[in-house]
Structures are given as structure tokens and as C-alpha cells.
Amino acid sequence: MDKVKFVLVGAGRAGMVHGRNLTGYIPEAELVAIVDIDENKARQSAEEVGVKKYSTNLDDILKKEYIDAVCIGSLTFTHREIVEKAADAGKHVFSEKPLAQNSEEAKKIKEVVEKTGIKFQIGFMRRYDPAIRKAYQMIQDGIIGDLVMIKSTGRGPGLPPAWIWDRSKSGGMLAEVSAHDIDSVLWFTGKKPERIYMEAKNFKSPQANEKFPDFYDHYIVTISFQDGPLGLIDGGCPVGYAYDGRMEILGTKGMIRIGTTEGNGPVLMTLDKKAICDTHDAWRNRFKEGYLEEMKSFIRCIQKDIKPEPSVEDGFRAVQVVEYAHRSLSQQKPVYFDGEW
Ligand SMILES: NC(=O)c1ccc[n+]([C@@H]2O[C@H](COP(=O)([O-])OP(=O)(O)OC[C@H]3O[C@@H](n4cnc5c(N)ncnc54)[C@H](O)[C@@H]3O)[C@@H](O)[C@H]2O)c1
Structure with missing residues (x-):
């Protein structure tokens, strides 16, 4: 062709x-x-x-x-x-x-x-980010031993557009902002979740709750994998300070950290002992290569x-995790994953 x-x-x-x-x-x-x-x-x-x-x-x-x-x-x-x-x-x-x-x-x-x-x-696209790919390979090669805990943070500087407030259209903030984090956690573990728990609150956007009472803007989700590690995803918008996408992967023989809040520009160190630099302004720049x-x-x-890759099955699995997390949020308790995988 x-x-x-x-x-x-x-x-x-x-x-x-x-x-x-x-x-x-x-x-x-x-x-x-x-x-x-x-x-x-x-x-x-x-x-x-x-x-x-x-x-x-x-x-x-x-x-x-x-x-x-x-x-x-x-x-x-x-x-x-x-x-x-x-x-x-x-x-x-x-x-x-x-x-x-x-x-x-x-x-x-x-x-x-x-x-x-x-x-x-x-x-x-995070699967094509050079640092995330390298971390994946390190895990496959057993460099940090058995996985213990995977933390993934995904926070955006601004409030996403209003259509996203409607869960029936967007899948909710967890789907919109943290589908990537969910996929990374699933990719690194290569396993099906056993138990999922979500807590969420609306800190900064009360106007969204007027029409959508179930709207939240910040959240944490834990995923426990059978015979596998613990996953922790935190996310939210608007945080203002940066586009903040970071991961920490703890194994029995070491730890891998991916990403920083600092952007790629210079860091200015001043005589009053301050370090000044830009942060990542947007997802499109942070993951440009991806x-x-x-x-x-x-x-x-x-x-x-x-x-x-990632495949339609990977996309489907991330949607399943979002749905079980929302189920946990509405039931106010952890839920066992018994869905299609
Ligand atoms: N990979 C990422 O990091 C990333 C980042 C942002 C958004 N997204 C995803 O991309 C999608 C779009 O989000 P966005 O923020 O770019 O939205 P957007 O509002 O900026 O753009 C969406 C565009 O689609 C058009 N549109 C809507 N319905 C259409 C239809 N039926 N046929 C043709 N065009 C149509 C709109 O007019 C608009 O121009 C969402 O699914 C979102 O979750 C992914």
C-alpha cells in the first residue's frame, strides 16, 4: 500500500x-x-x-x-x-x-x-510515550521484581467542556480524564481487576451539579488485582497549576517513577533559594511524541x-473499569469485578 x-x-x-x-x-x-x-x-x-x-x-x-x-x-x-x-x-x-x-x-x-x-x-497514546514504554519493558524484564503497587495521577489544568459534565454522554470525569491512567494500570499488570473502589467529590465546580447532581471533579479509585498488585488512580480538574500526569510503580526489587510536573524548559535557581520553571501546560504538549x-x-x-495496539478490547476494558468504579461510588463500598473482560 x-x-x-x-x-x-x-x-x-x-x-x-x-x-x-x-x-x-x-x-x-x-x-x-x-x-x-x-x-x-x-x-x-x-x-x-x-x-x-x-x-x-x-x-x-x-x-x-x-x-x-x-x-x-x-x-x-x-x-x-x-x-x-x-x-x-x-x-x-x-x-x-x-x-x-x-x-x-x-x-x-x-x-x-x-x-x-x-x-x-x-x-x-501514553502507551507510545517513550518513558512509559521503557517502564513497561523494565517490568516485563523483571527489573523491579514482582509488582506491588501502581499509582497513576492524571490532573488537568482547566475544567473540561460542559458536555463532559453529563455522564450519559462522556462516561464521566473518570472516563474523560483518567481513561489513560486506567489503561496504563491494566497494561502494566496484564490482569483483570478483582475489586474496585471509588471516592469522589466536587470541589471547584458547583455550577455543574445544578444540572448534573452526580458530577464530581476530583476522585480516587483503587483497583485490587487477584494475585497481583494494588492500583491507585487519582485525578481531577481543574487543578490550575499544570497538566499533571505522573506514575510510580513499586516492585519487590525497586521502584520506577515516570513524569514530573516541571515542563521541558530551563529551571532558574535564584539567590533567594527558589527554583522557578514552567510546568506542563497541556496534554497535547506533554504527550506530543505519544x-x-x-x-x-x-x-x-x-x-x-x-x-x-492498544486494541478495541483494551478500550472496552477501560470502560468496564469506569462503570464498576461508578457503581462503587453510588453504593459507597468496594465492588467485586464480575463483568465481561
Ligand atoms: N487522547 C487524549 O488525550 C484526548 C484528549 C482530549 C480529548 N480526547 C477525546 O477526544 C474526543 C473529542 O474531545 P475534544 O476535547 O477534542 O472535543 P472538542 O469539542 O474539542 O471537539 C469535538 C469535535 O467533534 C465535532 N463533532 C461532534 N459530533 C460530531 C459528529 N457526530 N460528527 C462529526 N463531528 C462531530 C464537534 O463539532 C467538534 O468540532 C472525546 O472522546 C475526548 O474524550 C482525547
Whole structure:
């Protein structure tokens, strides 16, 4: 196969990270068209990255243009319908996380992917972050012995847009902000959870509770794995100070730390004994390399006929963990995981 030809659906914050990578940094790809329900956004985004075709209608593009793959950057509750359209047309799919807003929708996506045999990759770009990949390899090589505890922190500087407040559309803040942390914990352990517990509160956004009483903005989730380690995920928005994504992996023979709050710029040490530096401002910059490498890998998998990773099953599992965590939150007690894996 020559270049892999893409249509991008949803040209917003995440979608245009891929739009810019596909047009500016991946010679093996061609972005043929951009689709967004907002016509202005579709046109402006297409102009920005030098793509000639734009539309508000995916069916039209799939019918008229030669396309190999669909890149989904639209809102979470639209993912299932777009995957189905793409799979019906025999196109491969790269989809942003979370896979869907609930496990019912996620299961439908999994079934469509399995039935049609299209290649599908979920956008857990942290798996392509150099430090996280290296840590994964160290764990596989037994360098820190048996896993004891995995802590993953995911905090964003600003409050996510209002559609995310509605759990029935986004899957909730845990899905929106910490799907990546959940995937990392599951990836590192390679195991199914045994027990899940969640505590959450709304500290900074009372306005969200007016319409969505179950909205929370900060949370902790513990995951206990049978014959395996303990997992601890903490997250929340808006924290203001940084985009803060860090991990700590404790083993019987050592510990691995990944990430810092400090950005990549210089640190100024002053005579009044202060250290001053920038922090990571946004996820798109902190994981810049991850976003590029995940897409390159997806393209390689299409060209070489390899199953992409992370897979639709990985996406489904993260949605399952979110749902069990929410069940624990509403029941105010730990819950045993007895769901499909
Ligand atoms: N991987 C990551 O780190 C990361 C970061 C942010 C967001 N996301 C995910 O990306 C998705 C989009 O989030 P965002 O923050 O970029 O949202 P956004 O609002 O910035 O962009 C979404 C875009 O999709 C368009 N859209 C909505 N429904 C559509 C449809 N049916 N067809 C075509 N276009 C449609 C909107 O008009 C908008 O332009 C969400 O699932 C979110 O969880 C992932």
C-alpha cells in the first residue's frame, strides 16, 4: 500500500492533534478530508492543514472519496455510530478514547470490529510515550521484581467542556480524564481487576451539579488485582497549576517513577533559594511524541497487516473499569469485578 488515506471526523482539540500529525509529520499518510458537524470548523481546520475536502457528512465522503481509514476525534457519545459507518464501508478505524460512554455502547463497537475484521486502535497514546514504554519493558524484564503497587495521577489544568459534565454522554470525569491512567494500570499488570473502589467529590465546580447532581471533579479509585498488585488512580480538574500526569510503580526489587510536573524548559535557581520553571501546560504538549507515535504505529499495522495496539478490547476494558468504579461510588463500598473482560 502506498499512502494510507484518512478522513478525520471531529476536528476539535484531540482531532486536530491527529489532523496536524497526519498532514505535517507522517509521510506515509494522506489526510483526504475533514468531517465535522460544525461546517465552519470543518472548513477552517481543512484550510489550516491544507486539506482540500471538508464536509458535515461522513456518508458522503465515504461514498465519494477513496479512503482507507477513519480517524475519530468527535465527542465520546458519537464514537459508536461513526465506527459502525466506517466498518460497514470496510474502513479501518483509529478512535479517540474513551471507546464509548458506557459498556453497552463499547460492547457494540467491540462486536462490530470483531465481526468485520477491520483494524482498530484506541487512542491510549501514553502507551507510545517513550518513558512509559521503557517502564513497561523494565517490568516485563523483571527489573523491579514482582509488582506491588501502581499509582497513576492524571490532573488537568482547566475544567473540561460542559458536555463532559453529563455522564450519559462522556462516561464521566473518570472516563474523560483518567481513561489513560486506567489503561496504563491494566497494561502494566496484564490482569483483570478483582475489586474496585471509588471516592469522589466536587470541589471547584458547583455550577455543574445544578444540572448534573452526580458530577464530581476530583476522585480516587483503587483497583485490587487477584494475585497481583494494588492500583491507585487519582485525578481531577481543574487543578490550575499544570497538566499533571505522573506514575510510580513499586516492585519487590525497586521502584520506577515516570513524569514530573516541571515542563521541558530551563529551571532558574535564584539567590533567594527558589527554583522557578514552567510546568506542563497541556496534554497535547506533554504527550506530543505519544500522539505522533501511536498514529505511526496504526499506519504500520494497516500496511503490514498487523493487529493494532492498544486494541478495541483494551478500550472496552477501560470502560468496564469506569462503570464498576461508578457503581462503587453510588453504593459507597468496594465492588467485586464480575463483568465481561
Ligand atoms: N487522547 C487524549 O488525550 C484526548 C484528549 C482530549 C480529548 N480526547 C477525546 O477526544 C474526543 C473529542 O474531545 P475534544 O476535547 O477534542 O472535543 P472538542 O469539542 O474539542 O471537539 C469535538 C469535535 O467533534 C465535532 N463533532 C461532534 N459530533 C460530531 C459528529 N457526530 N460528527 C462529526 N463531528 C462531530 C464537534 O463539532 C467538534 O468540532 C472525546 O472522546 C475526548 O474524550 C482525547
